[in-house]
Amino acid sequence: MVKVAIMGYGVVGSGVAQVLTDHYDSIAGRAKEEIDIKYILDLRDFPDSPFQGKFIKDFAVILNDPEVRVVAEVMGGLHPAYDYVKALLEAGKSVVTSNKELVAAKGAELLKIAQEKNVNFLFEASVGGGIPIIRPISQCLAANDVIEIAGILNGTTNFILTKMIRENMKFEDALALAQKLGYAERNPAADIEGADACRKICILASLAFGKHVYPEQVHTQGITKITLEDVAYAAAWGGVIKLIGQVKKLDNGKVEIVVAPMFISHESQLSSVDDVFNGILVRGDATGDVVFYGKGAGKLPTASAVVADIIDCVKHFKARKYLYWDDAQEGYVSPYEDSVISVYIRAAAENDHKGLRIAEKAFGKVKRLVRSDAPESEFAFVTEPKSVMEINACCEAMKDQGVEVLSMIRLSDL
């Protein structure tokens, strides 16, 4: 029998306790050991919980109990989660976590400690909720070089965009609906401004390419400025707007990484990933494109991923798992301004014809997009590929001619 502890009894933590209890026998069969919850750490009281007698408020109890060999950290946030996890690994306990903030900020350091102590630090649930993605990338693709990863990594923003696309709902109304349905938090900033997607693409990038990428190194745009006009132009172009986290390995050994709304062609498998679902595309040199799709969040999907990691720890007390990446040298992340991309631009001028002439003067060849009911002053176009720096200069040139850029969104090459 193996004793485990759960730190945090929120949505995911209570799910972990429930899955470990409901599937007790089948988990024991798979882990070849019975897995028992010894402690649940939470500062709150849960008088009605079926896990009475297991709740504790003092972290030191877990740290100092040699019987506890695996700990699930599902508190979220960076502190005290980081301090606790570090102490546990240093004490020779394996840790599993669903905490993407922690892994994105401290992954390399914690993996190093885990390696030194010959224990496991696993985090399947930190990306894609119940979608298996960390393991497939690191294991099944072992005989394959990953070239690129791109995905819809945040269900809340995908729900909002789906409502905008399918029901012509404004951003604010779609956000309010998401909050009402419990998909968005009262403070939705981490979702709608892209920070959540950013943490996840950092984790995937670190794993796939072996060097840690930190969130603050990533150019991150959210979806707060997306309008229904942009949605209409995306449709005219032949696609939809999705919030994409994307990382590519460049020939010079650096990585290009970004989180931004993008126009996704209807031809792409990611264009049909709707509502709160996530879709993650992994491009390998041998496998080609593989896409993983499913619910990226939620109590039971996430909890089942945490429990799968617990089982894996129990099965691998003696053998460390494959997960590892190093810290990166400076300059590993290619500057965003150097990325070569095509963009869609919606702008206002005295009238559309004059505006388009100015656009062509600034950008060279462009392709006009039209939508019905556009005011006379509005015009929109997509550009040929240019570096972000050049694009910004072109926009400045248009501005000098009296054109106001209302929106600018990347075209994805997925």
Add this chain to the structure above:
Amino acid sequence: MVKVAIMGYGVVGSGVAQVLTDHYDSIAGRAKEEIDIKYILDLRDFPDSPFQGKFIKDFAVILNDPEVRVVAEVMGGLHPAYDYVKALLEAGKSVVTSNKELVAAKGAELLKIAQEKNVNFLFEASVGGGIPIIRPISQCLAANDVIEIAGILNGTTNFILTKMIRENMKFEDALALAQKLGYAERNPAADIEGADACRKICILASLAFGKHVYPEQVHTQGITKITLEDVAYAAAWGGVIKLIGQVKKLDNGKVEIVVAPMFISHESQLSSVDDVFNGILVRGDATGDVVFYGKGAGKLPTASAVVADIIDCVKHFKARKYLYWDDAQEGYVSPYEDSVISVYIRAAAENDHKGLRIAEKAFGKVKRLVRSDAPESEFAFVTEPKSVMEINACCEAMKDQGVEVLSMIRLSDL
């Protein structure tokens, strides 16, 4: 250093040799051992191959060489592959295979021998080519009960159906094109009659539910009778026709398993899996629906899955992997006639109005489908859910009234 042998130097086998060579260093890093090809078994000569000196024609050389610890069986077919793999496992060597025919016919027996000998028998490449599916089902979903698996498991038929749907190409022409492009073999029977998809759903069913299902226990229909009229009616219904392998766990402990063309609603993630791609939906009690998408065949995707299994064997010489299932008792597979399904029926009668009246008399409530350019004698409808036995009886009743059933296709509930 670990010595491995490859049995079969066809498309997949030459890919395995190539991947092991091209990725030698990164594989060594991941497996923590260098992996060297010692023998390649093939009866043919390959004077221009870069692997001169490794080719052998006598299986006994591999069997009797204690240095060879892992063997990749990529010959295909049941004999002599089965005999060789059995002998290798009994000799205490780990075996990996891409051979779905072998796993579907002999999986339970070979897994049992592997267990007794404490070696591994892995077959990630047998389903979905380069798409990781065997591992995710058995590992990541360890804390989750799988309820149902359904998928587009055969790229050749999916290519043919996509051409019929998108380009209004007739079945025969689409098949000829698939053969010309190398997607279909000269004898395409195993693909177009559903046997290939059947083997794959048998493997997934055995793995997910722990008991072996044999291909001959599965009601299997191919796509040879699908016409462009059926494609048009599927569009009128709001979907597309796909060849689906599906298995569900029933409340009585039995499984319902089938391979058949089905109407798939545009709402389903599987409806947009086109061309030679595969898509596999795994429905879990905790994770909900997870879909895996990618190229289900091809030299390098399949080879990379075989090599990933080789790496896994090398990393797990001392610890057996999770893969296992038992033989099933009689009656484990629910009789097809008991399945409750809705179907689309296209039929001919004196005229459509008369035909529909007869259909309503036989089936009760039906929903008519219409297409343009239908001859006056043709009519089509979808039924309410009924058992297959009842549906057959209803068709007989229609026949007695002079109605000729031209097509009958299941509606999927995916």
